[in-house]
Amino acid sequence: MPPRPLRVLRTSVVSLCLELPPATFHNHRVRLGRLVLFLSLAAGPAGGQSTDAPRRPPPPARTYIESVLAREPVALRFSATPLADVVRSLQDSVWINVVLDPAVDRGLPVTFQAEGRPLGPCLDELLRPLGLGFSVWCEAVLVHPQDRPPPPEPAETLTGNLQAYSLQHAVVPFADTLLSLGDLSGVRYEVTPEAARRAQGAMVTLRVRNLPLHHVVTLLSHQVGLRWTLDDGAIWVHVEGEDVQAVRQALLKEQADTRVSVLFEETPLTDAAATLQALTGVPVRIASDVARDLPITLQVADATLAEALDTLARDHGVAWRREGTSVVLVKP
Numbered sequence: 039m040p041p042r043p044l045r046v047l048r049t050s051v052v053s054l055c056l057e058l059p060p061a062t063f064h065n066h067r068v069r070l071g072r073l074v075l076f077l078s079l080a081a082g083p084a085g086g087q088s089t090d091a092p093r094r095p096p097p098p099a100r101t102y103i104e105s106v107l108a109r110e111p112v113a114l115r116f117s118a119t120p121l122a123d124v125v126r127s128l129q130d131s132v133w134i135n136v137v138l139d140p141a142v143d144r145g146l147p148v149t150f151q152a153e154g155r156p157l158g159p160c161l162d163e164l165l166r167p168l169g170l171g172f173s174v175w176c177e178a179v180l181v182h183p184q185d186r187p188p189p190p191e192p193a194e195t196l197t198g199n200l201q202a203y204s205l206q207h208a209v210v211p212f213a214d215t216l217l218s219l220g221d222l223s224g225v226r227y228e229v230t231p232e233a234a235r236r237a238q239g240a241m242v243t244l245r246v247r248n249l250p251l252h253h254v255v256t257l258l259s260h261q262v263g264l265r266w267t268l269d270d271g272a273i274w275v276h277v278e279g280e281d282v283q284a285v286r287q288a289l290l291k292e293q294a295d296t297r298v299s300v301l302f303e304e305t306p307l308t309d310a311a312a313t314l315q316a317l318t319g320v321p322v323r324i325a326s327d328v329a330r331d332l333p334i335t336l337q338v339a340d341a342t343l344a345e346a347l348d349t350l351a352r353d354h355g356v357a358w359r360r361e362g363t364s365v366v367l368v369k370p
Contacts, residue, residue, distance in 0.1 A: 099177040100174055100177070102134075103134050103174050103177070103178075103179065104174060106132055106133075106134050106157060107156070107157050107158030107161070107174075107179070108156055108158055109156055110132050110156060110157045111154045111155060111156060111157075112128075112131060112132065112152065112154075112155065112156075112157045112160055113152070113153050113154065114127075114150055114151060114152045114153075114160055114164070115150075115151050116148045116149060116150045116151070116164075117149050118147040118148070118149055119147065119148050119149075120144065120145045120146070120147065120148070121138065121142065121143070121144055121145065121146040121147075121148055121168070121181075122138065122144035122145070122243075124148045124164070125137075125138055125181065126245070128157075128161075129245065132157060133247075134178070134179060135177065135178035135179065135245075135246045135247060135249065136178065136179045136181065137178045137179070137180050137181070137244065137245075137246065137257055138180075138181050138243075139180055139181060139182035139183065139186070139188070139260075140260070140261050140262065140263065141182065141183050141186055142170060142181055142182060142183065144243070146168055148164060148168070150163070150164045161179075165181060166184075169183060169184055170182065170183060170184060171183075171184045171187075173187055173188055175188040175191060176188075176191055176192075176249070176253040176256050176257055177249055177250070177253050178246060178249070178253070178257065188260070189260075189265075191253075191256070192252050192253075192255075192256050192266070194252060194267075194268050195250065195252050196225065196250070196251040196252040196255060196268070196273065197250075197251060198222075198223030198224050198225045198251045199222065199223055199224040200222070200223065200251075201250075202248040202249060202250060203219075203222070203223070203246075203248075203249055203250070203251055203254045204246060204247040204248050204249070205219070205244065205245075205246060205254065206244075206245045207242050207243060207244045207245070208243055208245075209241050209242075209243050210241065210242055210243075211239070211240070211241060211242070212237045212240040212241070212242050212258070212261070212262050213229075213234075213237065215242050215244075215258055216229070216258070216275070219254065219255070219258070223251055225251070225272075225273055226271065226272040226273070226361060226362060226364075227272065227273050227274075227275065228272045228273070228274045228275070228286075228362050228363060228364075229274070229275045229276075230274065230275070230276040230277065230280055230282065230285045231285075231289075232276070232277050232280065233264050233275050233276045233277050233280075236262070236263065236264065236277060237262045237264060237275075240261075240262040242258060242261045242262065243261075244257060244258060244261060255273060255275075259275050264276065264277060264278075265277070265278050267282045269282045269283060269286065270286060270362060271362070272361075272362045274286070286362070286363065289363045290363060292319075293318065293319070293320050293343065293363065294342065294343075294344070295342075296318045296319070296320075296342070296343060297340050297341060297342055298314065298317045298318055298338070298340075298341060298342075298343060298346055299338065299339045299340055299341070300313060300314065300317070300336060300337070300338055300346065301336070301337045302334045302335055302336040302337070303335055304333040304334070304335060305333065305334045305335075305336075306330065306331045306332070306333065306334070307324060307328070307329065307330055307331065307332040307333075307334055307354075307356075307367070308324065308330040308331070310334040310336070310350070311323070311324055311367065314343065314346065314347075318343050320343055320363065320364065320365055321363070321364040321365070322364070322365045322366075322367070323361075323364060323365070323366045323367070324366070324367045325366055325367060325368040325369065327368075327369055328356060328367055328368060328369055332354060332356070334350060334354060335353070336349060336350050336353065343365070347365065347367075351367075351370075355370065356368065356369065356370065357369065357370040
């Protein structure tokens with residue numbers, strides 16, 4: 039019997055799963071443990087199908103999710119099952135994203151049985167005794183406390199290296215998720231000092247598939263009670279109500295006024311950049327095509343960071359540029 043052709047069900051996107059070991063992002067050693075990222079690729083026509091056949095555009099994501107909730111029959115059998123495991127089971131059985139609000143206890147025990155009933159009524163009946171509800175939000179089903187509905191969806195859209203993003207973070211520091219997402223999407227991320235303080239030590243658990251970048255960023259930042267805004271070509275993660283432009287201008291002024299004294303003798307560029315960053319508070323990154331072991335000999339006293347970088351660049355055949363509140367060492 040000949041093999042059956044591949045059929046693409048409910049989506050025009052497939053995912054390639056990559057399991058990444060602990061990795062280095064932007065000159066920072068990041069211990070990711072087991073982090074799985076899914077790179078989304080457009081799927082071609084199924085085998086045996088003509089590429090000339092007219093195709094109907096897929097329904098909008100919200101319409102599709104609401105249709106699944108109203109019509110998709112499910113078989114559910116849970117006995118004192120942690121809510122997080124229930125969510126994972128639902129996500130595996132129907133091709134929609136189900137996300138827990140950070141205010142929800144992931145360990146709540148769930149006992150529930152249903153057979154052949156639509157997903158939406160089952161989910162409502164399952165969650166109501168726990169004081170929970172759900173909303174279609176950011177192309178996902180968000181489970182949240184009944185008295186805490188989600189905020190409005192983002193008005194701005196974001197694009198990156200890929201059309202859609204899927205990721206799986208299992209108890210990963212929030213700062214690391216931004217570093218890995220920035221590397222994957224090619225988009226620069228900034229975090230206001232107040233947002234960094236609030237998110238310090240925060241861990242994120244998020245599993246979503248085939249979402250646009252702005253929804254991924256919204257779901258990630260929501261996990262730690264933060265918001266995001268597009269400003270000066272970067273995604274700024276901030277506390278709700280913060281004036282991002284004012285924060286950025288204040289940071290740049292503070293950086294311009296900071297003075298530094300250093301003495302490097304045959305110091306690897308990586309170590310020199312880390313020292314300048316520690317002394318000034320300014321992220322100093324090294325472009326991928328610049329040798330990280332380049333020996334640096336430099337002495338400056340009571341200099342601004344710009345003066346120190348100008349001297350370093352002039353004497354060692356490199357250049358530097360501003361990227362938001364960061365500095366990047368590049369080839370001239």
